[in-house]
Amino acid sequence: MINLPLFVIIPFGVAFFIPMVSRKIKWVPDVLGNLTTFILLLLSLMTLNQEHVYHIGGWKPPFGIVLVLDGLSCLLLIIINLISFMATLFSIEYIEKRFTSKLRYYSLFLLMVGGMNGTVLSGDLFNLFVFMEIASIASYALVGFGCEASELEASFKYLVMGNVASLFVLYGVALLYGKTGSLNIADVARILKEIPSDNLVNFAFVLLIGGFMVKSALVPFHAWLPDAHPSAPAPISAMLSGVVIKALGVYVICRLIFNLFGFNHLISQTLIYLGVISMIVGVCLALLQSDLKRLLAYHSISQIGYVFVGIGIGTPLGILGGLFHLFNHSLFKSLLFLDSGSIEYQTGTRDLNKMGLLYKKMPITSFSTLFASLSISGIPPFNGFWSKLIIILAAIKSGKSIIALWAVIGSILTLSSFTKVLRYSIYGKGEKWEKEKWEKLKEVPDTMVVPLIILSLLCLFTGLLIIGGTEGIFASTIDVLEGSVLKYINKVLGS
Amino acid sequence: MNNEEKGMSLIVKTVTRWLKGFIFLFGAYIVVFGHLSPGGGFPGGVVFAATFILITLAFGREYALKKIGKILASELDSLGALLFLIIATLGIYFTGIFFSNFIEKFHPTGNFKLFSSGTIPLCNISIGIKVGASLFMIFIILSIVRVVFEDGKGKLITTEKKREK
Structure with missing residues (x-):
């Protein structure tokens, strides 16, 4: 049985160890950073198909803090650690050329990874908030890592929006604590089942979901994302878009709705409509962009809409679609951001009009x-x-053909937007394309190429994971969300 | 004092010179007795930082940075966090449980003594180091940052220059 606190100990330990040793020795941050994320990836793969409740300090719940590993946490752990390993591999050359302080970069990066690992493992509302804040604060600093005026502005905007969201969450947690006298998610769920529902609990629910929706950048709350994602260094954009909005946003919303408050028709409708709005608005805004990374950032909003539609449908098939799309999106969107990073690394621009004929x-x-x-x-x-x-199948099966139609329209618009990207940057020429600059271009260094190849192959082959449908490899994950509140309570409190 | 011009008046400097040791001692008291009386690692660390902030205010930034450098403060910051993590991880080594209190909690002359709560005072000390160093760093960084204006001719000037004009 794997020791669950290792997912938090290793990244935090290395994050604080790096600044102590690497002022003198230059190669330490690279080696330690990559080694850590690689070990974390192996550890997270070992959690497949395991279930475990870890009592920190030996204190039994509801008095002590618990770490809970189940199918959903396992899926998120694998996503977080896979993408962070790819990002650190990519960072070796990328940060060397474009930025200065590697030790601060890796230190903040590992704090972010540790915070997210803690968020997806925590079985305690306040610990969840604390880990979320660790990951968020590290990501605010990483967005402004280049210290250019535009990057600092984006970072500040992200900081303000993120802190408002965190305050919402803290207030929601405080209200729930006042009402139930417990912070353990399973215990809170147990008490909420016993007492009659009242407006205070509903208000806390709205605050919590609202706060986490800001973190997951659904459309009414998306204003920070199109600034923050393009300004960050490319591996950080890949992390933010591929992992952070999912681990801090989608995961927590799933956990709270399905395992704490309970799923009902009203929540389902809300999630589906917000999802459809994000899906369409995100892709329509993306169509207008000519900045490559900004375009990708708007597509993140759109794709998160798909995830929420899938989860909002609420049938096993819908949840499977939502979670599978969450997994796939983390692969291809981080790949796209890393690609944009290597294009920027060589051409020095993010403007699609200035690129051209990169395939040669x-x-x-x-x-x-x-x-x-x-x-x-x-x-x-x-x-x-x-x-x-x-x-789309899940939407049609549950009688929501209109939603399926919107999903198809969103997909067609996505295709047209990416046709534009390919036409301008890779197979055609932009309007301001310069031949002299183009002739000096060459492929990026080897360590940057490796993650691109791995992620491309994963994009090609992870479609196979769907074999078996709801009974396949995602069965344990769907079981967590499908299995109602009672099952979660029984698992954590062990009654 | 050599740097008579920098910092505040002679009275403030003299009082600071007398008081800084006592304030530091008070911080140490709050940290070490955190498990028995109100206080603990965080408040004690804040008092540690307050000592250095008082020195910075009274004598100027350069004098304070000579006492405790930026790199030293940053390393103390990491050290505090690492110590806390090591204490928590030693629990796995001794008892198999993360964060378990592996030191003997019994004290022959009764409970509520300095050494009657296992690892808690050690945790408090490491938190005190971490918080003190971090808050001092935050204050120093805030004091380095300058607000910059444009003077109308395309040049950037700081607040002090603007006030002189």
């Missing part, structure tokens, strides 16, 4: 961009196709 000079980057674009637009046999197909 940067073949691997071009191929991986093509793969990820096909994947995000939902072209078979890439993974994005399968998850979108399942979401």
Whole structure:
């Protein structure tokens, strides 16, 4: 049985160890950072199909703090640690050339990873808030890491929005604590089942869900994302878009709705409508962009809409679609951001109009961009196709054909947007394309190419994970969300 | 004092010179007795930081940074966090449970003594180091930052220059 606190101990320990040793020795941050994320990836793969409740300090719940590992946490752990390993591998050369302080970069990066690991493992509302704050504060600093005026502005905007969200969450947690006298999620759920529902609990629910929706950047709450994601260094954009909005947003919303407050028709409708609005608004705004990373950031909003539609439908098939799309999105969106990073690394620009004919000079980057674009637009046999197909099928099966139609429209608009990206940057020429600059271009260094290849192959083959449908590899994850509040209570409190 | 011009008046400097040791001692008291009386690692760390902030205010930034450098403060900051983590992880080594209190909690002359609560005072000390160093760093960084204005001719000037004009 794996020791669950290791997911928090290792990244935090290394994050504080790096600044102490690496002022003298230059290679330490790279080696330690990559080694840590690699070990975390192996550990997270070992949690597959395991269930465990860890009592910290030996104190039994509801008095002590618990870490809970179940199917949903396991899925998120694998996503977090896989993408963070890819991002650190990519960072070795990327940060060397474009930024200065590697020790601060890796230190903050590992704090962010540790915070997210803690968030998805925590079985305690206040600990969840604290880990969320650790991850968020590290990501505020990382967004402004370049210290240019625009980056600092984006970072400040993200900080203000993120802190308002955190205050909402803290207030919600405080109200729940006042009402139930407990912070353990399972214990709170048990007490809420016994007492009659009143407006205070509903208000706390709205505060919590509102706060976490800001973190997951659904459309009415999305204002920080299109600034923050383009300004960050490319590996951080990949982390933010691929992991942070899911671990701090979607995961916690799923956990709270399905395992604490209980799922009902009204919540289902809210999630579906917000999801559809995000899906369409995000992609429509993306169509207008000519900044590559900003375009990708708007697509993140749109794709998170798909995830919420899938989860909001609430049937096992819908949940499968939502979670599978969450997994796939983390792969192809981080791949796209890493691609944009390697294009920026060589050409020095993010403006699509200034790029052109990259397929001749940067073949691997071009191929991986093509793969990820096909994947995000939902072209078979890439993974994005399968998850979108399942979401659409689930919508039709539960009698929501209009939602299915909107999902198809969103997918077509995504395809057209990525056709524009490929046309301007890779296979065609932008309006301000300069031949002299283009002739000097070459492929990015090897350590940056490796993550691109791995993620492209994953995009191509993870469609296979869907074999078996709701009984397949995602069965234990769906079981967590499908299994109602009572099952979670029994598992954690062990009655 | 060599740097008579920097910092505040002679009275403030003299009082600070007398008081700084006592304030530091009070911080240490709050940290070490945190498990028995109101206080603990965080409040004690804040008092530690307050000592250095008082020195910074009275004698100027350069004098305070000579006492405790930026790199030293940053390393103390990491050290505090690492110590806390090591104490928590030693629990796994001794009892198999993360964060378990592995030191003997019994004291021959009764409870509520300094050494009657196992690892808690050690945790408090490491938190005190961490919080003191962090708050001092935050104050120093805030004191380095300058607000910059444009003087109308395309040049950037700081607040002090603007006030002189």
